[in-house]
Amino acid sequence: MKKIFYSLLIVALLGTLGACNQQKTKTKNSMNKAINPANMDPNVKPGDNFYVYVNGGWMKTHPIPPEYSSYGAFTELYENNQKELKNLIDEISKKTDAKPGSVDQKIRDFFNSGMDTAQIDELGIKAIEPELKAINSIKSKKGVQMEIAELHTQGVHPLFYFYAGADEKNSSMEIANLYQGGLGLPDVDYYLKNDPTSKKIRKAYVAYITKMFELAGDKKAKAEKEAQEVMNLETRLAKISFTRLQRRTPEKNYNKMPVSELQKLSPSINWKGYFSNIGLKNPGEINVAQLPFFEKVSPLMKNLPLSQWKAYLKWTLLNDAAPFLSKPFELAHFDFYGKTLSGQQKMRPRWKRVLGATSSSLGEALGKLYVEKYFPPEAKKRMVKLVGNLRTAFGERIKKLDWMGEATKKKALEKLEAITVKVGYPDKWRDYSGLKVVPDNYFQNIMNASKFSFEYNLNKVGKPVDKSEWGMTPQTVNAYYNPSNNEIVFPAGILQPPFFDKDADDAVNYGAIGVVIGHEMTHGFDDQGRKYDKNGNMNDWWTPEDVKRFKEKTAKLAEQYDHFTILDSLHVNGQLTMGENIADLGGLNISHDALKMALKGKHPKPIDGFTADQRYFLSYAQIWRQNIRPKELEKRLKTDVHSPAEARVDIPPFNINVFYKDFDVKPGQKLYIAPKDRVKIW
Secondary structure, three states: OOOOOEOOOOOOOOOOOOOOOOOOOOOOOHHHOOOOOOOOOOOOOOOOHHHHHHHHHHHHHHOOOOOOOOEEHHHHHHHHHHHHHHHHHHHHOOHHHHHHHHHOOOOOOHHHHHHHHHHHHHHHHHHHHHHHHHHHOOOHHHHHHHHHHHHHHHHOOEEEEEEEEEEEEEEEEEEEEEEOOOOOOOOOOHHHHHOOHHHHHHHHHHHHHHHHHHHOOHHHHHHHHHHHHHHHHHHHHHHHOOOHHHHHHOOOOOOOOOOHHHHHHHHOOOHHHHHHHHHHOOOEEEEOHHHHHHHHHHHHHHHHHHHHHHHHHHHHHHHHHHOOOHHHHHHHHHHHHHHHHHHOOOOOOHHHHHHHHHHHHHHHHHHHHHHHHOOOHHHHHHHHHHHHHHHHHHHHHHHHHHHHHHHHHHHHHHHHOOOOOEOOOOOOOOOOOOOOOOOOOOHHHHHHHHHHHHHHHOOOOOOOOOOOOOOOOOOOOOEEEOOOOOEEEEEHHHHHOOOOOOOOOOOOOOOOHHHHHHHHHHHHHOOOOOHHHOOOOOOOOOOOOHHHHHHHHHHHHHHHHOOOOOOOOOOEEEEEEOOHHHHHHHHHHHHHHHHHHHOOOOOOEOOOOHHHHHHHHHHHHHOOOOEEHHHHHHHHHHHOOOHHHHHHHHHHHOOOOOHHOOOOOOOOOOOOOOOOHHHOOO
């Protein structure tokens, strides 16, 4: 919630992701081919299922490991990255002269404390006993509100989120933001829908809450009563929450007001007291993202019994702390969120879980070491050049648009030119000197890191936005567009094969990382990003006629995704995934133009029988290869603003005319789209 990012993908279960070692020597066997024919399924026609045609061989030979709910190109990079990061920590741990308070000491002690399962299991529930006692001693609604504020400072988020972020209509300044929250299930639909799956998950969720209360020392009858109270309260919160689709409309989520106006909107909560308790005595104007939520939370605070609020706070603390407590808590948490919701068969190894927490808590400290060892300077140079080519190609496409007027084109080109590009790692590294890490208490280190992060974010309120700051660590396999900064950001972690291969031909790189670049650029002009101007301010800079034509085109694209069937009967939500779908289609078109510019009319010889054009589309399709468990796929269809991998491969190329010639796609084949129905936006 700290910033609004429109990213290339979401990999919810892995935490921080990373990349493989560039320094390994490559051999010339088929396993290292940028496009490996063995990964394909030639028995499938491209026009019937391009996704399986490109990835079918790989899918057959790469079953999902038990510890994952999905496994694909991103996961492969994650696996390699974990080994590289672990090697760095092992090297640090061997140092006997790490000074107290140094980065080496903090990384070493954080990781080692997480690996000390004997100490963690011995401590058990005692790790959170002080906070549990504080909750149990609450005697009034005022006490409930004070505890909510206290938990927020510890990185636990009952009821709602607080964070500092750029003012969306004055993007140079940071302001306080309030955002709906408080739910333990992934989406409001899980609470409100009555389909068999939702009912089954709700029942399992209540059983999980009961189990956690019992582990905390409650008798079964009391635990069951508390669990039902929690479920009832969270269901009430779900009923007043915006849906994910509603949250995609920036204007609905921008409601700036002083504390006095917020107090009138939500009178049963002492907002001045809340801000004072979190350490922000003068918050200034606040953006209240979802007005109905904060208005309707007020009567809940007033009318629901104190015992219900206390059970809810206790549950929120237990649920957030569980992955870092003793084994019974960790297993119970995994059984619900891993097995029941995502279909995972077993936990990731302990060292990977602790490494994820270390990388999250000391992200840029570990990231600095990572790029020094594993990210070659030449990769950054080539990437910067690629971005320049994509920007030029996008500009030419904007100039030639037949549906956009000249006035809007002029401003679109200005915005494109103003996009800031960040590659690899930040120019200014974060200072962790204020974070205390001890050698013998994992949960205390987690708490210290959470408080450190909260205070870091809190201190931004009322200050100018630091445009040099990154929203992802260098070791992350992802990329993002930040509309308030009008910037595209590519961490070092994604600049590895199959996304970026410094030894591959241009067609492969433009089909993979080139499309990623174009994808992120297009986010500045999708149904959300287009509402921000070149300076990152929410501003309606389009003519009404251009908006009308844009919406007509995006409606056709949404319809294509709405009709895409997954798991026999489930469908993609074309409106929820609209921004990512526009970015995929735009990125694929823009990067193809950039490839043509790079080739300068030359026609490279085919490789393994595939032309440069074919290798471009093959490269795009293979970055989305994956196997995914049905439970995880069903969850993502409800919660993910990105379309499933198969849809990302089997829809965008079929809107591009040249693709039909490249792969001999003909009418009558399953994915064929008639010329009049093909969508071209950017």
